[in-house]
Amino acid sequence: MSYTFALAGNPNCGKTTMFNEITGSTQYVGNWPGVTVEKKEGRARRFKEEIKVVDLPGIYSLSPYTMEEIIARDYILDEKPDVVINIVDASNIERNLYLTTQLVELGVPVVVALNMMDVVTTRGDQINLKKLSELLGVPVVPASASKGQGIHDVMQKALVVAQTAATVEVEVPKLRFDAKMEKCLDEVQNLIAAYADRHHYHKRWVALKLLEEDQEIKKKLDLPANVEKDIQNCIAQLENEFDNDTETIIADGRYQYIADVVAEAVKKKNTGSTLTVSDKIDKIVTNRIFAIPIFLLMMWMVFRVTFGAVGSWTIDFVDGLVNDTIAGALSSGLEAAGAAEWLHALVIDGIIGGVGSILVFVPQIMILFFFMALLEDSGYMARAAFIMDRALRKLGLTGKSFIPMLMGFGCSAPAVMATRTLENEKDRKLTIILTPFMSCGARMPIYLLFGAAFFAQNQSTMIFSIYILGIVVAIISGIILKKTLFKGEAAPFVMELPPYRIPTLKGLFIHMWDRGKAFLIKAGTVIFSAAVIIWFCQTFSFTLQMVEDPADSILGVIGHAIAPIFAPLGFGDWRSAVAIFTGLVAKEVVVATLGILHGLGEVAEDSMELHTALQTYFTPLKAYAFMAFTLLYFPCIAAFGAMKRELNSWKWTLFAVGYQTGIAWIVAFLIYNVGRLFGLT
Amino acid sequence: MPLTMMTRGIEAIVKGCRAKDKTKKFLEGLGLVPGTKIAVVAEMKGDLIISVKGSRLAINKGIAQKLDVEAA
Numbered sequence: 001m002s003y004t005f006a007l008a009g010n011p012n013c014g015k016t017t018m019f020n021e022i023t024g025s026t027q028y029v030g031n032w033p034g035v036t037v038e039k040k041e042g043r044a045r046r047f048k049e050e051i052k053v054v055d056l057p058g059i060y061s062l063s064p065y066t067m068e069e070i071i072a073r074d075y076i077l078d079e080k081p082d083v084v085i086n087i088v089d090a091s092n093i094e095r096n097l098y099l100t101t102q103l104v105e106l107g108v109p110v111v112v113a114l115n116m117m118d119v120v121t122t123r124g125d126q127i128n129l130k131k132l133s134e135l136l137g138v139p140v141v142p143a144s145a146s147k148g149q150g151i152h153d154v155m156q157k158a159l160v161v162a163q164t165a166a167t168v169e170v171e172v173p174k175l176r177f178d179a180k181m182e183k184c185l186d187e188v189q190n191l192i193a194a195y196a197d198r199h200h201y202h203k204r205w206v207a208l209k210l211l212e213e214d215q216e217i218k219k220k221l222d223l224p225a226n227v228e229k230d231i232q233n234c235i236a237q238l239e240n241e242f243d244n245d246t247e248t249i250i251a252d253g254r255y256q257y258i259a260d261v262v263a264e265a266v267k268k269k270n271t272g273s274t275l276t277v278s279d280k281i282d283k284i285v286t287n288r289i290f291a292i293p294i295f296l297l298m299m300w301m302v303f304r305v306t307f308g309a310v311g312s313w314t315i316d317f318v319d320g321l322v323n324d325t326i327a328g329a330l331s332s333g334l335e336a337a338g339a340a341e342w343l344h345a346l347v348i349d350g351i352i353g354g355v356g357s358i359l360v361f362v363p364q365i366m367i368l369f370f371f372m373a374l375l376e377d378s379g380y381m382a383r384a385a386f387i388m389d390r391a392l393r394k395l396g397l398t399g400k401s402f403i404p405m406l407m408g409f410g411c412s413a414p415a416v417m418a419t420r421t422l423e424n425e426k427d428r429k430l431t432i433i434l435t436p437f438m439s440c441g442a443r444m445p446i447y448l449l450f451g452a453a454f455f456a457q458n459q460s461t462m463i464f465s466i467y468i469l470g471i472v473v474a475i476i477s478g479i480i481l482k483k484t485l486f487k488g489e490a491a492p493f494v495m496e497l498p499p500y501r502i503p504t505l506k507g508l509f510i511h512m513w514d515r516g517k518a519f520l521i522k523a524g525t526v527i528f529s530a531a532v533i534i535w536f537c538q539t540f541s542f543t544l545q546m547v548e549d550p551a552d553s554i555l556g557v558i559g560h561a562i563a564p565i566f567a568p569l570g571f572g573d574w575r576s577a578v579a580i581f582t583g584l585v586a587k588e589v590v591v592a593t594l595g596i597l598h599g600l601g602e603v604a605e606d607s608m609e610l611h612t613a614l615q616t617y618f619t620p621l622k623a624y625a626f627m628a629f630t631l632l633y634f635p636c637i638a639a640f641g642a643m644k645r646e647l648n649s650w651k652w653t654l655f656a657v658g659y660q661t662g663i664a665w666i667v668a669f670l671i672y673n674v675g676r677l678f679g680l681t
Numbered sequence: 682m683p684l685t686m687m688t689r690g691i692e693a694i695v696k697g698c699r700a701k702d703k704t705k706k707f708l709e710g711l712g713l714v715p716g717t718k719i720a721v722v723a724e725m726k727g728d729l730i731i732s733v734k735g736s737r738l739a740i741n742k743g744i745a746q747k748l749d750v751e752a753a
């Protein structure tokens with residue numbers, strides 16, 4: 001037999017941790033059809049049965065107000081997984097059970113995995129599991145996902161439920177509302193019974209949703225007008241009686257029921273409002289005077305470690321490995337095998353020169369991702385969003401824009417996707433347009449290369465200034481776009497702040513590896529192919545003759561043609577023009593291209609030689625203008641694709657990249673020409 | 682009275698919410714229904730961190746103004 005289990009739970013309940021524990025390395029990450037919300041699937045380990053586990057998006061309720069809620073709900077209703085494993089954060093049980101009350105109404109077997117039990121124990125609280133299970137009418141299994149405890153029990157229980165589901169009737173939800181509400185529910189149930197059966201939906205649940213005036217369900221059922229009218233009457237009557245809208249009455253009913261359940265099954269050691277450790281930390285990090293300095297200090301520290309001593313050590317290490325050891329071995333191997341000269345050139349100049357110049361930076365990019373994961377998992381990221389809300393509001397954004405923007409320092413493509421959490425269309429568009437100005441990891445190699453070649457004395461300050469430049473451009477753009485295209489208030493800010501936690505090393509490494517892997521795959525595929533093509537195009541002419549002087553090659557001709565565009569910015573030589581052109585594919589390719597174009601005929605050319613080569617074409621001022629241009633122009637194919645999907649409009653996508661490229665030209669122009677006025681070179 | 686007028690550290694009870702429909706529903710999902718006990722944990726220039734049913738919510742000033750509460 002094969003089964004499908006779905007994991008559902010609030011954001012931050014430990015769902016990802018649980019999913020990783022259950023599936024190990026069998027996970028498959030994709031997207032939900034039609035939308036860019038991440039969909040994760042995997043196969044449960046340690047079971048002889050074939051169990052597919054699907055990770056649903058983190059949600060607070062099953063109302064249809066966010067994309068995530070609709071996805072989760074439709075999946076359960078339409079795909080009918082054998083069991084829904086509802087992960088409940090036991091340390092925050094009241095709020096988490098709200099979703100539980102809704103899940104059990106769907107008529108699919110539910111098993112509650114009561115996670116974070118270690119936190120409950122440390123606090124000295126007690127939860128009567130048997131009682132809780134009785135009151136909720138579903139099995140409850142304790143677990144601590146981050147400690148690897150209870151996971152097998154949860155799965156075992158779910159398996160038993162799945163295997164017996166056919167013979168046992170799913171329990172009727174225990175939750176009962178106010179008598180008047182129940183009466184209306186009965187009426188509506190009778191009215192819609194036939195329609196609900198047609199879709200195999202639970203009647204009671206459908207009735208509740210209709211009383212809540214849920215448009216999605218209405219659309220699905222396609223009720224006749226007279227039935228709709230009867231339902232409207234019920235709603236009007238209820239709203240009149242309770243002097244509130246039905247959704248609020250129902251939400252209230254749920255919370256009252258939960259309060260009763262918790263009162264009976266949970267014994268809290270500390271009731272009352274004593275401040276937790278998290279609260280005390282929050283008082284400091286959100287203090288009106290210290291909040292911003294603390295925030296900046298954190299960012300600065302991340303930067304120092306990534307680009308400082310640790311980062312440069314990893315570069316030297318990989319550089320030695322790739323450019324000396326591997327290239328040397330390959331070169332002598334090829335010579336010994338009597339390989340043709342062109343093959344030798346392709347491998348050493350094209351592939352090692354291109355891919356190698358990127359590989360060098362992978363460890364550093366991983367370090368950056370490590371810190372991003374650290375900020376996220378510790379809980380500080382949510383605070384940062386809160387702290388930045390006020391400032392971002394002035395740019396027409398909200399604190400929620402902050403997280404995608406910070407992710408943008410890692411990689412623009414997922415950052416653009418992360419804008420999904422913004423409810424407001426306008427805020428989302430603006431965030432998507434501005435996020436690529438945050439300098440991503442792929443751009444880092446460019447700064448590191450030029451930084452080392454031209455700003456050896458104050459390399460990390462110069463690189464830092466490029467990052468700041470991106471932020472400043474985003475701020476100015478935000479103000480301008482806000483005043484012109486995106487008038488109006490940004491959405492209000494509401495966000496749950498998870499308690500601070502010490503992140504697990506395992507969790508951090510999984511995050512870091514996931515992202516790092518994406519870079520490595522890119523280096524192995526896109527950049528590898530780009531390197532081969534670039535090498536080919538700089539070796540052959542349009543008539544497919546091998547050329548003596550690369551200026552006559554295909555790339556040379558293209559480069560010469562577009563170089564005049566960049567002449568006013570200080571870098572009008574054809575090689576730089578080609579690098580910018582090929583950089584449209586991915587920004588790592590800029591460095592790869594320069595590596596190939598300047599490393600002609602050299603065996604095992606190392607970074608020093610590339611530096612010298614660059615120094616003949618660039619001055620520090622020109623180099624800085626070049627860095628600024630590559631920071632700001634068209635992000636890359638992957639980000640472009642993400643923007644197109646998220647903006648869902650060619651017009652807006654082309655506007656966004658056109659704007660970015662235009663700004664890049666203007667800023668580089670200003671840097672070069674104003675710099676010259678001040679006598680810089 | 683609006684939540685913005687509440688003194689820090691004192692508990693209060695939610696009376697109602699005057700936010701727009703979608704926002705209101707979202708807040709309800711997070712536990713801000715009439716009758717819920719809440720407390721302000723921290724404040725930053727009008728933006729608040731409040732404690733609701735054991736969890737912590739960050740809300741901006743605009744929302745705080747639309748939440749009506751009374752002293753517990």
Ligand SMILES: Nc1nc2c(ncn2[C@@H]2O[C@H](COP(=O)(O)OP(=O)(O)OP(=O)(O)O)[C@@H](O)[C@H]2O)c(=O)[nH]1
Pocket residue numbers: 009010011012013014015016017018058115116117118119143144145146147377378501502503504507
């Ligand atoms: N103490 C404790 N911490 C846990 C437990 N399970 C998860 N965590 C931590 O809780 C945090 C959130 O866990 P995630 O697995 O990322 O939660 P999630 O539900 O996937 O959250 P989103 O990705 O935001 O939807 C992480 O820092 C975990 O290490 C647990 O059983 N006990």
